Amino acid sequence: MTLDQQLKHTGTLVNYYFVCKRKLWLFAHQINFETESDTVALGRLLSEISYDRQKKEIKIDEMISIDWIDFRNKVIHEVKKSDKLEEAHLWQVKYYLYFLESKGVQGFRAEINYPKFHKRELIELIDSDREYLKEVIKEIEEILPRDEIPEKVRIPACRSCSYFEFCWV
Amino acid sequence: MEKPFYIFSNGRIRRKDNTVFFEYGDSNDESQEEKESKPANRRAVPVETIDSIYLFGEVDLNNKVINFLGQNHIPIHFFNYYGYYTGTFYPREYAVSGHILVKQVSHYVDPGLRFAIAQEIIQSSNHNILKNLKYYERRYGDLSGFISHIENKNREMGSSRSIEELMGFEGQIHKRYFEAWNKILKSETFLFDKRTRMPPDNPINALISFGNSMVYATALSEIYKTQLNPAISYLHQPSTKRFSLSLDLAEIFKPLLVDRLIFSMINHNQIRENHFESNLEFCYLNEKGRRTFTEQFDEKLKTTVKHPSLKRNVSYRQLIKLECYKLVKHILGEEEFKGFRMWW
Ligand code: SF4
Numbered sequence: 001m002t003l004d005q006q007l008k009h010t011g012t013l014v015n016y017y018f019v020c021k022r023k024l025w026l027f028a029h030q031i032n033f034e035t036e037s038d039t040v041a042l043g044r045l046l047s048e049i050s051y052d053r054q055k056k057e058i059k060i061d062e063m064i065s066i067d068w069i070d071f072r073n074k075v076i077h078e079v080k081k082s083d084k085l086e087e088a089h090l091w092q093v094k095y096y097l098y099f100l101e102s103k104g105v106q107g108f109r110a111e112i113n114y115p116k117f118h119k120r121e122l123i124e125l126i127d128s129d130r131e132y133l134k135e136v137i138k139e140i141e142e143i144l145p146r147d148e149i150p151e152k153v154r155i156p157a158c159r160s161c162s163y164f165e166f167c168w169v
Numbered sequence: 170m171e172k173p174f175y176i177f178s179n180g181r182i183r184r185k186d187n188t189v190f191f192e193y194g195d196s197n198d199e200s201q202e203e204k205e206s207k208p209a210n211r212r213a214v215p216v217e218t219i220d221s222i223y224l225f226g227e228v229d230l231n232n233k234v235i236n237f238l239g240q241n242h243i244p245i246h247f248f249n250y251y252g253y254y255t256g257t258f259y260p261r262e263y264a265v266s267g268h269i270l271v272k273q274v275s276h277y278v279d280p281g282l283r284f285a286i287a288q289e290i291i292q293s294s295n296h297n298i299l300k301n302l303k304y305y306e307r308r309y310g311d312l313s314g315f316i317s318h319i320e321n322k323n324r325e326m327g328s329s330r331s332i333e334e335l336m337g338f339e340g341q342i343h344k345r346y347f348e349a350w351n352k353i354l355k356s357e358t359f360l361f362d363k364r365t366r367m368p369p370d371n372p373i374n375a376l377i378s379f380g381n382s383m384v385y386a387t388a389l390s391e392i393y394k395t396q397l398n399p400a401i402s403y404l405h406q407p408s409t410k411r412f413s414l415s416l417d418l419a420e421i422f423k424p425l426l427v428d429r430l431i432f433s434m435i436n437h438n439q440i441r442e443n444h445f446e447s448n449l450e451f452c453y454l455n456e457k458g459r460r461t462f463t464e465q466f467d468e469k470l471k472t473t474v475k476h477p478s479l480k481r482n483v484s485y486r487q488l489i490k491l492e493c494y495k496l497v498k499h500i501l502g503e504e505e506f507k508g509f510r511m512w513w
Contacts (some may be wrong), residue, residue: 030266031396031497149501165487166494168479 007099013140014095014133018088019157022150025143026163033166076110083117090123091136097125098133171220173390173470175463177456178210179227184234189214216241221390223383224248225459244393246386251368251453254382257389259399259412266396272500273401286403286499286506287332290417291339293508295323297424298346300511305353305432315349332404350432358442359435368451373431375445375452379459380427381419383466385411387426388418388489395493418492421509426485430462430469439465474513 016024026032070077076096093110100108110123143150152167161167176182178193193210216237222245230245238245239260247255276282299319306312319342326338343364350361350373359373369375389412392399399412404420407413434440444458454462470486483491492509499506 029268030264031269032264033395033494149498149503165479165483165491166497169476169491169494 003103007096010099010137011092011095014136015088015092017136017140017143018086018091020153020155020161021143022152022167023161023163024140025146025150026166028144031166033162074108076108078110078112080112080114081116083114083119085112085121091133093123094125094129095133097123098130101125101130171218173221173223173387173467174214174219175223175225175467176228177225177460177463180210181229182222182234183231184237187216189216189219189234189238216243219243221246221386223386223463225252225456225463242393244390246389248382251451252379252459253368253453254386257386257412259389259393262393262398264394264396269396269497269500270398272502273398276500277401277403277407283403284330284332284335286496287335287417288326288329289506289508290404290420291326291335292323293510294339294420294424295319295326295342296508296510297421298342298428299323301424301428301432302346302349305349309352311352312349315345315352318345335404353432353436355436356438369453370450371452372442372445372447375447375454376431376440376462377427379454379462380431380466381423383463384419384422384426385415387470387486388422389415391486391489392418392493394490395497397493397496418489421492422485422489425511426466426469430465434462434465477512 013024013028016027076093078093093112097108097110100106109125112121112123114120154168158164158167174191176191176193180194181192183190183192191210191212191214193212219238219241221243222238224245225248227250235245235258239258242260242263244260245258247257249255276286299316302312302316302319306316322338322342322345326335326342329335329338347361347364354361354373359376360371361373362371364377365371365374366378369378389399392412392414397414399414400407402413402417405413405416431440440458440461444454444461445452446455447453471484473482473484474488475481476483476491488509495504495506495508498504
C-alpha cells in the first residue's frame, strides 16, 4: 500500500472502530455490500473512500471531505455539512495527525469548517490523544485477525449502515 | 436504482463516455410494414442504472463495450435464438474475500456441513411448493391429495443421510407437484404430461425451462454482488458448465418466481398458444412469448413484501440477495442458514 492508501485505509478502520466493531471486522475481511438505495451508493461501493487526485480530497462515507494537506501552513482542512462532529469522525481526524507525526511530519493541526453554520473548529493532538490512539490501533490489530465475527448490537448507526441487511436479516 | 435490461430486438450495444447505447434494429417477429413505420431506435442508458443485461436478440457487442460493462460490474446473460440460456459474461469479481472463500469451500468438502445446507435448500423449496398448492387448494380445491402426499414425502425426507437420497425425494415430490398442475391450469393447451428438459417438447415444459433459466441468471446476478463464489455449491454438484450455486438458490425461488407466474399467466390467458413455436420434437417461446413472460417476470421481481426481521420493504429480487447474506453468515459460523420460506 502506498502511504496515502494506508492513511485512508487505517483512517476508515479507526472510524469504524468507534462506530461499530462488527463493521470494522466486516470491512477488514473484505466483506462489503452494495447498498442499492441510489446511484451514490454505487460510487461508495467502488471504493468506500475515494481519493480525487485533482481536488486532492479524501472522502469517507460521503460524510466528510478532507481537503488534502496544506503543507505550507501545516493544516488539514476539512469541510463538514452538518454541525455535529461525531466521535468516530473526530478520532479519524486525530488519527491523520497522529499518522503524519509517525512519519516524522510534525506540528500539524486540523481545521474543520462548518460553512452552513459559520463555524470552525480546531483540532490538535495532545499527549493523552497519542496514548489513546496507540491503544485504539492496538485493539484494532487485535480484532482484525479474529476468526469470529463480532456480535451485532442494534445501535442508531445500523439504520444507515451498508451492512444493515446483512446483520439483521 | 439499478435495474436489469432485457433486449429482445436485434441490434447493437455501444459505449460512449459513461453511457451505454442500445441501438435497436428490427424485431424478429415484426412484419415488413411494422419495420418501415418505425424509426431506428436508440436508447441511452447511464451505466450506473444498469444492474445486468439479458440478451435475447442478435446483438453486436465490441470489446470496448464489454470492457466497460465489466469495469462497471455488469453481468451479461446470453440466450440463444430459441431462448435457451447459453451463458453469462461474469465480470471479474470485485467483491472478493479470501476469508469467505475458504469458509465456503470448507463447507463443501466436509460432507456433514455440505449436507446440512443442501437439506435446508430442499426443505425451503418444498415449503414454497406446498405454499403454492395450498393457495390453489383454497381457490379451486381438489389438491388436498397432492398436498398430503408431498407433506409425507417431506417428512420422510427428514431421515435422509445423503444428497443422493435428498435428490431422490426431490424427484418424487416434483413429480407429484407437476401432476397437480393439471388441476391448477385452466387451459387445454397447457396440459402437463411429463417434464422434459432438453429440449422441452410442449408449451408447459418450454415455459418452465425458460422461467427457470431466468431465475438462474437472476440469482447469478445477485451472487455477483456478494463475496460468495458462484461455482461452489451444496445441493448441486459443483459443475464446470454452470455456476451451480445459482442452481442451489434457484431451487428455493422457482416456486415463487416461476411456477406462480406460469399459473397466473396461463389462467389469465396472458400466455397463449401463439406465443410458442413447435414441431414434433421441441417447443420454444417465440419472441412475443419471451417478451410477455419476461415483462411479467420483471414485475414479479419488483414486487415487495415487508420483511419480518428487517422491518423494511424488500423486493423479491432482494430476497435472493438476502439469501446470499444468510449463507455468508452460516459459513462464517454466526447463524445457521434458514432458507427462504414464503411467509405470506
Ligand atoms: S448494521 Fe449495525 S451492527 Fe451491523 S455493522 Fe452496521 S452498525 Fe454494526
